[in-house]
Amino acid sequence: MSIDLGSPALSGVPKTDVAQRPKDFKTDQEVRWCPGCGDYVILAAVQGFLPELGLRRENIVFVSGIGCSSRFPYYMNTYGMHSIHGRAPAIASGLAASRPDLSVWVVTGDGDALSIGGNHLIHALRRNVNLTILLFNNRIYGLTKGQYSPTSEIGKITKSTPMGSLDFPFNPVSLALGAEASFVARTIDSDRAHLTSVLRAAAAHEGTALVEIYQNCNIFNDGAFDLLKDPQTRDQWLIPLEHGEPIRFGPDGSRCVVIGQRGELVIGTTSAVRPGDIVVHDAYAADPSQAFALSRLSGPDLRYTPVGVFRSVQRPTYDGLMAAQMAQAALTQDADLAALLRGNDSWTVPATPSA
Amino acid sequence: MAKPVQQLDRVVIRFAGDSGDGMQLAGDQFTSETAVFGNDLSTLPNFPAEIRAPAGTLPGVSSFQLHFADHEITTPGDAPDVLVAMNPAALKANLPDLPVGRDIIVNTDEFGARNLAKVGYATNPLDGDSLDSWRVHKVPLTSMTIEALAGTGLGKKDAARARNMFALGLLSWMYHRPTDGTLRFLEKKFAKLPQVAAANIAAFRAGWNYGETTESFAVSYEVKPAPMRPGVYRNISGNLALSYGLIAASRQSGLPLFLGAYPITPASDILHELSKHKGFGVRTFQAEDEIAGIGAALGAAFGGALAVTTTSGPGIALKSETIGLAVSLELPLVICDIQRGGPSTGLPTKTEQTDLLQVMFGRNGEAPVPIVAPQSPGDCFDAAIEAARIALTYRTPVFLLSDGYLANGSEPWSIPDLDGLPELAPDFAVATDRPFLPYERDPATLARPWAIPGTAGLEHRIGGLEKADETGEISYDPANHDLMVRLRQSKVDRIAQSIPPLLVDDPSGAAGVLVLGWGSTHGVIDAACHRVRRRGVPVAQVHLRHLNPFPSDLGDLLHRYDRVVLPELNLGQLALLLRACYLVDVVSINQVNGMPFRAADLEEALWHVLQGAGT
Numbered sequence: 001m002s003i004d005l006g007s008p009a010l011s012g013v014p015k016t017d018v019a020q021r022p023k024d025f026k027t028d029q030e031v032r033w034c035p036g037c038g039d040y041v042i043l044a045a046v047q048g049f050l051p052e053l054g055l056r057r058e059n060i061v062f063v064s065g066i067g068c069s070s071r072f073p074y075y076m077n078t079y080g081m082h083s084i085h086g087r088a089p090a091i092a093s094g095l096a097a098s099r100p101d102l103s104v105w106v107v108t109g110d111g112d113a114l115s116i117g118g119n120h121l122i123h124a125l126r127r128n129v130n131l132t133i134l135l136f137n138n139r140i141y142g143l144t145k146g147q148y149s150p151t152s153e154i155g156k157i158t159k160s161t162p163m164g165s166l167d168f169p170f171n172p173v174s175l176a177l178g179a180e181a182s183f184v185a186r187t188i189d190s191d192r193a194h195l196t197s198v199l200r201a202a203a204a205h206e207g208t209a210l211v212e213i214y215q216n217c218n219i220f221n222d223g224a225f226d227l228l229k230d231p232q233t234r235d236q237w238l239i240p241l242e243h244g245e246p247i248r249f250g251p252d253g254s255r256c257v258v259i260g261q262r263g264e265l266v267i268g269t270t271s272a273v274r275p276g277d278i279v280v281h282d283a284y285a286a287d288p289s290q291a292f293a294l295s296r297l298s299g300p301d302l303r304y305t306p307v308g309v310f311r312s313v314q315r316p317t318y319d320g321l322m323a324a325q326m327a328q329a330a331l332t333q334d335a336d337l338a339a340l341l342r343g344n345d346s347w348t349v350p351a352t353p354s355a
Numbered sequence: 356m357a358k359p360v361q362q363l364d365r366v367v368i369r370f371a372g373d374s375g376d377g378m379q380l381a382g383d384q385f386t387s388e389t390a391v392f393g394n395d396l397s398t399l400p401n402f403p404a405e406i407r408a409p410a411g412t413l414p415g416v417s418s419f420q421l422h423f424a425d426h427e428i429t430t431p432g433d434a435p436d437v438l439v440a441m442n443p444a445a446l447k448a449n450l451p452d453l454p455v456g457r458d459i460i461v462n463t464d465e466f467g468a469r470n471l472a473k474v475g476y477a478t479n480p481l482d483g484d485s486l487d488s489w490r491v492h493k494v495p496l497t498s499m500t501i502e503a504l505a506g507t508g509l510g511k512k513d514a515a516r517a518r519n520m521f522a523l524g525l526l527s528w529m530y531h532r533p534t535d536g537t538l539r540f541l542e543k544k545f546a547k548l549p550q551v552a553a554a555n556i557a558a559f560r561a562g563w564n565y566g567e568t569t570e571s572f573a574v575s576y577e578v579k580p581a582p583m584r585p586g587v588y589r590n591i592s593g594n595l596a597l598s599y600g601l602i603a604a605s606r607q608s609g610l611p612l613f614l615g616a617y618p619i620t621p622a623s624d625i626l627h628e629l630s631k632h633k634g635f636g637v638r639t640f641q642a643e644d645e646i647a648g649i650g651a652a653l654g655a656a657f658g659g660a661l662a663v664t665t666t667s668g669p670g671i672a673l674k675s676e677t678i679g680l681a682v683s684l685e686l687p688l689v690i691c692d693i694q695r696g697g698p699s700t701g702l703p704t705k706t707e708q709t710d711l712l713q714v715m716f717g718r719n720g721e722a723p724v725p726i727v728a729p730q731s732p733g734d735c736f737d738a739a740i741e742a743a744r745i746a747l748t749y750r751t752p753v754f755l756l757s758d759g760y761l762a763n764g765s766e767p768w769s770i771p772d773l774d775g776l777p778e779l780a781p782d783f784a785v786a787t788d789r790p791f792l793p794y795e796r797d798p799a800t801l802a803r804p805w806a807i808p809g810t811a812g813l814e815h816r817i818g819g820l821e822k823a824d825e826t827g828e829i830s831y832d833p834a835n836h837d838l839m840v841r842l843r844q845s846k847v848d849r850i851a852q853s854i855p856p857l858l859v860d861d862p863s864g865a866a867g868v869l870v871l872g873w874g875s876t877h878g879v880i881d882a883a884c885h886r887v888r889r890r891g892v893p894v895a896q897v898h899l900r901h902l903n904p905f906p907s908d909l910g911d912l913l914h915r916y917d918r919v920v921l922p923e924l925n926l927g928q929l930a931l932l933l934r935a936c937y938l939v940d941v942v943s944i945n946q947v948n949g950m951p952f953r954a955a956d957l958e959e960a961l962w963h964v965l966q967g968a969g970t
Binding site: 014027029056057059060061063066073074076077078079080081082083084087090091092093094095097098099101102119120123322325326328329330332333334335337338340341342343344345346347349351 | 387390391393536539583584585586587588589590599602603606611613615632633634635636638640642643644646647650651652653654655657658659660662676677679680684770771773808809810811812813814815816817818819820828829
């Protein structure tokens, strides 16, 4: 991972002088996910990576919604709130907007963030509050025991769709880019190093960062991402994104991404195109068109799935702008409550009325 | 030659016109003049939900009623003494409310064939004898306004728009209102458009001068200032007082105010007002929907803000799940419900008291939430502080149950002395040598600690799953759940210990009938009780501010009387609760027409009950 912007997002959060270890972030609560669940890996990665940030533990808050992934805060020895279905981005926005000294994280799933909470997610992204949103995408409803989700592939046979699901799935990265997100990334639970590098970049981002994490539900949708995990197939279908690098992938970099005839991005054979025609990934590009085109390379069948940071741009944050307005008002407004209550048209009734 | 001046003790004026005629503005200004003059007053704005219904039609009529007097009054008046009708629709819509013999000031310019046809007048009512029962003053308001502005360079259409100020000028002359405030207001409002400011002022003056010179108005009227308790006063609407109450609660608690809200009639003005006061440390967050509005507020509450969300009944329906979460998290949160007509979208600009049972019970599970209801526009200030006190002291969401009538209505308000406001202490938890227990309770209030992020050693996790007593860890234990349900209920019940005794108004001490009310009906119940007493029958009155929990002495009080009468702007919601809680055979008087009770109607209804009670 080559992106290192420092941590402007965390500049207002107090640092600790004490060295932290991953176990400092573990609670005494028994972790209650199913054995073999991808959530364990993500939890370990987050606990393993947080000491790097060196933030005071009491200034970190995890907020979640409802679903398997949303039990996450109970296992983090920070402040935490396990809230209600889909609403975590709204709750976290109020917290982050009123407390710039906190590092606020949202943990959510594909049902929580994209179904019941879709509205809050897109508005958090456009508003650009200082939040890091971890979207665990397992393409299934786990906690309600196996119904299809808004990221399930069409035709999915589940308990609620015995003849196959009918609705077309969301591509969360495309959705986030369309919602004016300033930071969008994708990673996979099975690749701890990649997951950590993406988390690092997301934490450093000032504004709302969305990280889609492909996560295996071994009970209700086992093997959903095997195409991207199996050593036999993964190199063929995974497209690692590195800022500033030509986008090559496949065995020995034999495949690449080039611009198609209508301006779309398509897959090319490296040996058959001029080196200068291979698209160079620019995560910092102000225009989101190329990031969006990259997100469209993969379909519901997961072939040609880019992973890494799609987009990372600087845009004023909602909480920063709000703080600036507050500071300006503090200079220009006289916070005199007695004068406010009196207003401009008051009158006095004297104690001894004159005749 | 000076015209004769007639003394009156009270007057009710109704300005009525098309939605675009500026009747609310004219009414507001007349109210300000009247307040500054020192009359007691009460107002009733009444306008359609549409911003501009088709011009000249009956649904587009907007009106503003003002009652002012040389003595204390508590209602906006049952019927106008003077109706200002700016067009045929305004005349037709409001004439049924006007008692015979009263005055109509009518803008004759708008009575052309087209406008008459729009409202179904086959012939011009100003020409025949159909209005002979009233004193009609025919004034060509529009053309006189245009004439008065002839030199200003404004086109006819723009000039005509100042006709509401001509009407205001005329009425200001009729009732000897001070005019400085209106002139200042117009200069400020149109500071960036000096030509428009000058035109409005010219129209206002022309209206005044017209009154003084025309023979159509032979007399003017004087209503002396009302005696009031010494103090500094201003005129204030309910939503403004509520906003100021929240800012005051922020100051008294030392906590920054955070409002999460979504625009909705009739609550939006609180969002508008609070958004102006960032200098007081107020943050306003206009959310993507009602759910996010309360969600953001709850997040801010977790972070240690004085958190507020504002809405009306439909918004409460959407917020219900988050209110349940707030009950479970036991965090302070003030939820303002400015009630309007329902169900569903209902009557957005009309008033009702139909959300009581929704806020009392409208959640899944046993989820008790305290309820506080203001009784007048000015009282919204104190009720907001009381709601904040309960929320902070008991770590609970609290409903502040206002309504459209209080929100938009106004009255003279004795500006409180800041030194007299209650101290509100947030009492954040601090780390000790003992392990932190997020659900350990204060033995007196049963409140849990409020430990905010940033406090080292108090890191903890809370959520909507049932929690173990004291530790707050997830618990599905049956006995623990039963205990937690009862603890949350007991905590809310204990609030009653902090509620002062009820004040019963029973001047003779001989009443057998108690008239009980809550919320915005206080003024009209007060007026109706006075009228009944003047007819020689004693009656006692008491008004509830706290609807959950009820005051500790309410049960005894109800049982002391032969009869309890309860007027409500619903089908008997509080009556249902009182019957359930106290086994009292409450007699309900109900009205659900989107308007406040009229004093005369309520007097007759009370009289009817009193006759039946054999008193």
